Amino acid sequence: MAYIKFRCTRVKMKFTTITKWEFKGTLKSKKFMTIFFLQISVLFLMIIIFNSFVTNIESESGISITPSLNGFASMDVQDQSGLISKYVNPDIITVIPSNYSNALNNTVNGKTTGFLYVPGNADREIQNGQTINMVVYLDTSDPKSSVVSGEVNSMAKIISQSYSSTLAASANPQNTTSPSINQQSTGESLPLQIIKKVMLVILLFLPLLLFGNIIIDSVVGEKERKTGEILIAMPISHAQIIIGKSMAVALTISLQVAMWVIILLLAGFHIFNPLLVFIFIILTSIPIIGITTVVAAYSKNYKEAGIGLSIAYIVIVGLLIIPVLVYISRKSFLSNISPMTIVMRLFSGETIPLGDYALTLLSIAIVSIISYWIAIKLFERDDILFGPRPGVLRLVFDLITFKKY
Amino acid sequence: MDSNEVMININSLSKSFGKIQALDDLNLEIKRGELLGIIGPNGAGKTTAIRMICCILKPDLGDILVKGKSIHQDPILIKSMIGYLPEEPNLYERFKAKDLLKYFAELYGVPKENINDRINELLELVGMTDRSDDRINTFSKGLRQRISVARALVHDPEIIIFDEPTMGLDPATANSIRNFIRKLKGQKTMILCTHYMEEADLLCDRVAILNKGKIMDVGTPEYLKSKIHGDVILKIKVQKHGDLEGLKHKIMEFESVGAVNFVDREFLISLKYRNEISDIVDIFGNDVISVNTKEPTLEDVFIHTVK
Numbered sequence: 170m171a172y173i174k175f176r177c178t179r180v181k182m183k184f185t186t187i188t189k190w191e192f193k194g195t196l197k198s199k200k201f202m203t204i205f206f207l208q209i210s211v212l213f214l215m216i217i218i219f220n221s222f223v224t225n226i227e228s229e230s231g232i233s234i235t236p237s238l239n240g241f242a243s244m245d246v247q248d249q250s251g252l253i254s255k256y257v258n259p260d261i262i263t264v265i266p267s268n269y270s271n272a273l274n275n276t277v278n279g280k281t282t283g284f285l286y287v288p289g290n291a292d293r294e295i296q297n298g299q300t301i302n303m304v305v306y307l308d309t310s311d312p313k314s315s316v317v318s319g320e321v322n323s324m325a326k327i328i329s330q331s332y333s334s335t336l337a338a339s340a341n342p343q344n345t346t347s348p349s350i351n352q353q354s355t356g357e358s359l360p361l362q363i364i365k366k367v368m369l370v371i372l373l374f375l376p377l378l379l380f381g382n383i384i385i386d387s388v389v390g391e392k393e394r395k396t397g398e399i400l401i402a403m404p405i406s407h408a409q410i411i412i413g414k415s416m417a418v419a420l421t422i423s424l425q426v427a428m429w430v431i432i433l434l435l436a437g438f439h440i441f442n443p444l445l446v447f448i449f450i451i452l453t454s455i456p457i458i459g460i461t462t463v464v465a466a467y468s469k470n471y472k473e474a475g476i477g478l479s480i481a482y483i484v485i486v487g488l489l490i491i492p493v494l495v496y497i498s499r500k501s502f503l504s505n506i507s508p509m510t511i512v513m514r515l516f517s518g519e520t521i522p523l524g525d526y527a528l529t530l531l532s533i534a535i536v537s538i539i540s541y542w543i544a545i546k547l548f549e550r551d552d553i554l555f556g557p558r559p560g561v562l563r564l565v566f567d568l569i570t571f572k573k574y
Numbered sequence: 575m576d577s578n579e580v581m582i583n584i585n586s587l588s589k590s591f592g593k594i595q596a597l598d599d600l601n602l603e604i605k606r607g608e609l610l611g612i613i614g615p616n617g618a619g620k621t622t623a624i625r626m627i628c629c630i631l632k633p634d635l636g637d638i639l640v641k642g643k644s645i646h647q648d649p650i651l652i653k654s655m656i657g658y659l660p661e662e663p664n665l666y667e668r669f670k671a672k673d674l675l676k677y678f679a680e681l682y683g684v685p686k687e688n689i690n691d692r693i694n695e696l697l698e699l700v701g702m703t704d705r706s707d708d709r710i711n712t713f714s715k716g717l718r719q720r721i722s723v724a725r726a727l728v729h730d731p732e733i734i735i736f737d738e739p740t741m742g743l744d745p746a747t748a749n750s751i752r753n754f755i756r757k758l759k760g761q762k763t764m765i766l767c768t769h770y771m772e773e774a775d776l777l778c779d780r781v782a783i784l785n786k787g788k789i790m791d792v793g794t795p796e797y798l799k800s801k802i803h804g805d806v807i808l809k810i811k812v813q814k815h816g817d818l819e820g821l822k823h824k825i826m827e828f829e830s831v832g833a834v835n836f837v838d839r840e841f842l843i844s845l846k847y848r849n850e851i852s853d854i855v856d857i858f859g860n861d862v863i864s865v866n867t868k869e870p871t872l873e874d875v876f877i878h879t880v881k
Contacts, residue, residue, distance in 0.1 A: 186680045194668055395664040399725070402628045403681045404654035551631045557592045 183405045187413025242313040245272030248287040283307040370513040376425040388465035407549045441518035453508040459540030466547035579606040581763040587636035596622040598787040609764040611778030619787040620767045657731035663718040667711040682729035696724040716747035771873040785880040798875045808843040811863040
């Protein structure tokens, strides 16, 4: 047995080896690639929904939270004067010129919801100040009949008001102009800001919350597959193992966030300072991965980790979004404690004082240090890996008393 | 190579898991180039002991010095000196065989220029050159164990620790692993944890018998066998035995009897001479089913020690 002689070097930065292999493994994984492209598809879907929301909110009709009524119902109309065609809302009711016998057939066959009869000289009678009688026949078994009835009534009111004001103006010819309000405004309304800014910032931060499963797989997987034992037997510290695995996830997130930013830019979103936005999102991923690693280091299996992760992410999302909403309504300095606030301000093109950046960076640093410290301490405890696993209260006590384990 | 150099020195090692005392004041020395076997029943503390040598577990009390370095002070250096083959050949399923070896070679700090040659050498050694590009998840248990052996040796360690290396393997694969250990004998300092007494008897220079976290006895297989006071083991299988303690007492009155054990309706009696065999058998009268004699083995020592 001829051995190749060599001397192993003691490399201090061995976590890069773990990062390299974990990252390669992630990119080669079919499961990951499927998730990756599914996420991109979700992003495209969200862009479409987002654009539709913004178009809606920016239109004169304001925000509509109900589904569009376009082409909701159709109605046969007999109206020789053409009065109805001018006032009926075509987005709701499609008018089908008809007569009584045709309309009856259409209604019976379910083609239309009802029939509206308008007297032939209706326009002249209105101009003469006479009352006209329109008749509407409705198929009450059709659920749309109430909408059609309401629409016909409101149309009648509009016609009545319109002709009343015409008559009033003709009785007093000096008053030929009607008062009008010319409204001008600066800035965006609060709902518009919330939808445009918060939705975009959530889109940008979404990849950070979608990769929890990778770190769970990486750390809890070592326990489930029982490969943790040989990894710990390597000449590498527990801290380097945790950092190496976390770095691999951070790299994966960077790749995804970069793609998302590019897609959003190509989709026509206005993102000022895209590079700074990208950097802050990646920096934010560090404490989030740290918190995820704490959950993974303590969990015995995937199921437990999944539950822990759900709870942790609810808290994380709350802590990220609430300061953003506070900033939109009050412009509070403290709301910069959430990196989401600074990212939102960055892509909005605001001029941000250095103090605000410092607060964000400080919060990222503090949460990162604490979370990684806890994760490493948990990973170093052999009772967590080999049992019997201590309870959470016992761990908290050991951590806060800095008990050497 | 100084064969008297103490490579591993275990001092007053204790470890408990909750209320279970896994190791209790364990003391042991292993010399350079020695192959020490550790045998003991399930839960004796064998795996706990070797996990501590590998710095995977931390002791509650005591210390282990590996080439004079303490596991408390320099665990990373100690880990780099040891090749560890755990009981279960759990490996990263997603890796190809050669990638797995490359990953661990990099973690052990094997110089880049040596990695490929070393991998090829090890794959040849374990007879897996033709499977180097196959994924681990396609391997049988035997192949996994072979690639695990290669993994444990990738950094050419001075100390190799095998935990039940042949358990659950077919006889041919188990034999190839034993041959492999035999080849390394004398070149490496090795610890072999095993349930198979014949394996320990065949391979080990010394054997330590561990029971309930304590070393019950340690020595060469021959020395341990001699300690059960007999040149021959008399096995008497009986239908019923009545007063067991009374029978044992009667047997012990014979001059040539060194020890008496009773396992599964069978008396195992170690004798110095054969001339008293018929007299001993007569004690059981018509209750005797069968009578056999054999040379004492490590298994007899084990049963005698941990009874």
